[in-house]
Amino acid sequence: MPSTYTAIMPDNSTQTYVYAYAAVSAADGELDILILPQVNNHCIQIFLNEVASRHRNDRIILALDEAGWHCSHSLKLPHNLRLLMPPPYSPEFNPAKNLWDQPREKSFHNRVFDSLDALENHLEVAMRDMEKDRECVYSLVA
Numbered sequence: 043m044p045s046t047y048t049a050i051m052p053d054n055s056t057q058t059y060v061y062a063y064a065a066v067s068a069a070d071g072e073l074d075i076l077i078l079p080q081v082n083n084h085c086i087q088i089f090l091n092e093v094a095s096r097h098r099n100d101r102i103i104l105a106l107d108e109a110g111w112h113c114s115h116s117l118k119l120p121h122n123l124r125l126l127m128p129p130p131y132s133p134e135f136n137p138a139k140n141l142w143d144q145p146r147e148k149s150f151h152n153r154v155f156d157s158l159d160a161l162e163n164h165l166e167v168a169m170r171d172m173e174k175d176r177e178c179v180y181s182l183v184a
Contacts, residue, residue: 061080062077063077066179068137074092077166102122149168
């Protein structure tokens with residue numbers, strides 16, 4: 043579910059990361075994205091709560107892979123959200139996996155950012171544009 047974006051800082055040899063979390067409806071291409079600083083139980087909980095609150099009147103089944111933070115017993119699932127863990131190595135069961143190629147190719151191909159803030163700003167614009175283009179998202183996940 044999260045995709046990793048990296049900023050290589052010119053003043054040292056470290057890499058800094060930021061993560062885009064996404065949930066997408068394969069039925070109509072509606073997309074919900076959050077940009078968070080880490081992949082861990084705390085961040086996935088924030089994401090699950092946000093998706094559930096954006097769709098209070100819907101019953102949501104969210105397909106996740108079996109990353110440790112996805113299947114933690116400490117997660118408190120919102121009342122309208124359930125998790126589905128497809129078999130390993132079956133990305134075809136998780137439509138969100140198909141989303142990440144588009145921004146990598148169109149918005150981040152051969153780009154170097156001076157700072158993590160610059161990368162996050164660019165990522166935010168790219169993700170907002172993707173959320174608005176439901177037809178394109180639908181074509182990627184349906």
